[in-house]
Each structure stands twice: as C-alpha cells, then as structure tokens.
Amino acid sequence: MALIEFTEKGLYCPPADLYIDPWRPVRRALITHAHADHSRWGMGVYAAHRHSIPVMRHRLGSIEAVGVDYGEKLRVNGVDVSFHPAGHIPGSAQIRLKFGKEIWVISGDYKLEDDGLAEPFAPVKCTHFVTESTFGLPIYRWQPQHEVMSDLNGWWAANRDYGLCSLVLTYALGKAQRILSSIDAGIGEVFVHGAVHQTNLALEHAGYSFPHARYLTSEIDKSRLRGALVLAPPSALGSPWVNRLKPYRTASASGWMALRGNRRRRNADRGFVLSDHADWESLNSAVEATGAEHIFVTHGYSDVFSDWLRAKGLRADTVKTAFEGESAEMKPARNGENDSE
Numbered sequence: 001m002a003l004i005e006f007t008e009k010g011l012y013c014p015p016a017d018l019y020i021d022p023w024r025p026v027r028r029a030l031i032t033h034a035h036a037d038h039s040r041w042g043m044g045v046y047a048a049h050r051h052s053i054p055v056m057r058h059r060l061g062s063i064e065a066v067g068v069d070y071g072e073k074l075r076v077n078g079v080d081v082s083f084h085p086a087g088h089i090p091g092s093a094q095i096r097l098k099f100g101k102e103i104w105v106i107s108g109d110y111k112l113e114d115d116g117l118a119e120p121f122a123p124v125k126c127t128h129f130v131t132e133s134t135f136g137l138p139i140y141r142w143q144p145q146h147e148v149m150s151d152l153n154g155w156w157a158a159n160r161d162y163g164l165c166s167l168v169l170t171y172a173l174g175k176a177q178r179i180l181s182s183i184d185a186g187i188g189e190v191f192v193h194g195a196v197h198q199t200n201l202a203l204e205h206a207g208y209s210f211p212h213a214r215y216l217t218s219e220i221d222k223s224r225l226r227g228a229l230v231l232a233p234p235s236a237l238g239s240p241w242v243n244r245l246k247p248y249r250t251a252s253a254s255g256w257m258a259l260r261g262n263r264r265r266r267n268a269d270r271g272f273v274l275s276d277h278a279d280w281e282s283l284n285s286a287v288e289a290t291g292a293e294h295i296f297v298t299h300g301y302s303d304v305f306s307d308w309l310r311a312k313g314l315r316a317d318t319v320k321t322a323f324e325g326e327s328a329e330m331k332p333a334r335n336g337e338n339d340s341e
Contacts, residue, residue: 003079003102004128006296006319011106011130015099016076020106023322030081032108033092034059035173037324047074049083051091054205055173058198070119086110087121088276089174090203096124104128105290109325111275112282115145117181117208118174123289130296131287134277134325135255136305142255142279149182152272155251157187160227165248169234169268171326172196174276175253176231177203180210189224191216193232193241218244237267255279255326277326287314299323 005012010022018028025042032038034048034055041060048056050067057063068074070093074081083093088109095106105126114120152168159166170176172195180200183190190212192200197215204210214220216230225245236242237250252268255275278286283305287295295316297306302318309316 003097003099004104004106004130006321010321013079013097016079016081016097018076020095021108021323030095030106031056032086032095032106033088035089035109037322038108049091049093051203051206051208052093053091054202055091055199058202070122084124085119085122087112087114087118090118090177090206090208092118094122094124096126102127104130105292106130107132107286109134109277109323110286111278112285113142113145115178115182115276117178121286123286126290126292128294128296129287129290129292130298130319131283131305132277132299132323132325133283133297133302133305134300135275135279136283136297136301136308138280140255140258140275140279141281142273142275145178145182145274148272148274149179152179152251152253153184153187155249155270155272156183156229159249160188163226163247165225165227165245166229167237167242167245167248167250168229168231168253168272169237169250170231170253170274171276172199172233175274176200177208177210178274178276179231179253180213183212183229185212187229189228190214191220191225191228191230193230193236195233195236196231275326299325 009024009026011020019026020030021032021038022029027044029043029046031046031048034052039056046063046065053065053067068083070083070085080098082096086092086094086108097104103126105124109132110121112121156166176196192213200210200213249269251270253272253274257271258273295309296319298319298321306316306318
C-alpha cells in the first residue's frame, strides 16, 4: 500500500484514511494553510496549524477543526503526522507523514526568505517530497524583501508629496500583512480594505498585531486619504469602492510583476516584485535540502521544473492538482497573449 496516492479528491493517505489539502469534500483533511485553493469548504474534520484555524473559520464558517503546533506529533492508524514551518504565510505548514521506512513531506506553498511574519521555512528530510512550482522558471529570482519594501516606501512617499493616495493591490491573506509589518508607517496613514481588515481580525485571534492598519470605512474623511497608503485585493480596482480614493496611483505587489507587461495589463502604475512563493533558486534549494529520492512537482511550471530535476539526475514526476499558487487575479494571461510568460 502506497503511503500517498494522488486521487480525484486530492492527496490521499490510505493507511491513515485522510487527505491533505483535498479539493473535494472528504471525512478527514490535513490542511497546509488557509488560502482558498488549499483550504476548501465541505470537509468533516480539519486539522491545521493553530494560527490557520481562525482564518479558516472566517472564510469557511462553522467548521470542526483541530489546531496543532509546529513539531507536534500525531499518530493516526500507525502513521506519524507532524506539521513544520513552510514560511509561506502565517500558519502555513509542510505536512510530514511517516509509515514504516517511507517519509513523505507535502509542502503546500512555501518560500525560503524569512519575511519577519510567518515562521521561517524549515527543511524536512524525507524520501518523497511534494513541491509546488508556481515560479519554476529561471527568470524568477527575487530581490531581498528589504530592497522591495524600500522601493515601495519611496513610491509611497513621492505620491504623498504630490497629494496622491497610494493604492497597493495585493492578497488579503499573507502578502497584505507582510507589507503592513514591513512598511515605514512614518510616511503617512495606512488604511485597508474590508477584506484585509477581516483577515487581520482573524489573525489577531492567533496572536498577530497590525497596529498601523486602519479600516477604511465610509466615515473616514476623504481628505485623510491624500498621501495615505491603502491595501486592497485586486478585485477592488474595478469596484465603486475605489472611486473615493481619487486622486490615486496604483501598484501591484506580486511575483508576476517580474515580467514586462504584467503591470500594464493589470492597470497598475507601478509593479513591485513581491511573492510569498519560492523563486527558482529557492525551489532548487528546498528540493536538495530534503534529500528526497522521489520528487513530485505540482502547480505552476510543473513540467519545466520536473524536466530540470530529471536532467540533474533526480527522480521527478509531474502531478496534476487543483492548487493555483499565486494566480487568482494576479497571474499573467496565457494562450498566446503578448505579455504572457
């Protein structure tokens, strides 16, 4: 019996009779993190790192969920299960399963750079490693976070001097909090869209704090928005909500901003290359650090990355999943569009 099987419902562990990040309803699910493509509605019981539980309940409603700590050991029908830091967003985890001599690590989404917010990635030795490949091309190589944030602060300060609001479009979970934790709040006031505000509240239940973030309600005097920084999900740009920010400049914070044309296609004045996923070098480093004899490559440039690993003499296979990585509303278009990757 294989320890992990790739099924139409998700990654299944037959000996323990449970799934990891399933995309269809199942009885028992282990969840790597609270993003919607990995944590879906309809599971009987969820188990995730305890920092993920408040966000999962905010997004999924009333669920039966068990929170665990990093390194805490569970034993399910003879299978040893533990959660280990993935460095992706607060509460993100790699899930280790051991049965006999087989050790599998399902990494979910991850990044190796310590962002000062999420628990930093910790490599886990294993025999089988399931890795994402969202940015699995050599062109994707990230600048250090402090350099990106310095550029963002400079852009914001320049807009402030012109009396403009600075609107940064970014994910409501993970990247928004990363920016809030790293910006120079001395430049001006910081406001957040309701989606970011509600996520912040959920994370505050887990012990996080975002003192500079003010919820942008209709009661806020519009004059306060001149020179302010506003964080909102990409969908806000096409909504009536954004009209009250005028005059404003927009920026998109995403790994996809590494390619020319993506900023223009997202109607952004400025693009900041900031991703919560591993870049090319980090993907290779993570695989090497596991010492795995068999690598399974999932969402992203999975065929390219698995071909690369095989060329290096490693045993690697592509696995089709329903995970998206850094894609929703941010990913460049495909199907032959001029500015696609």
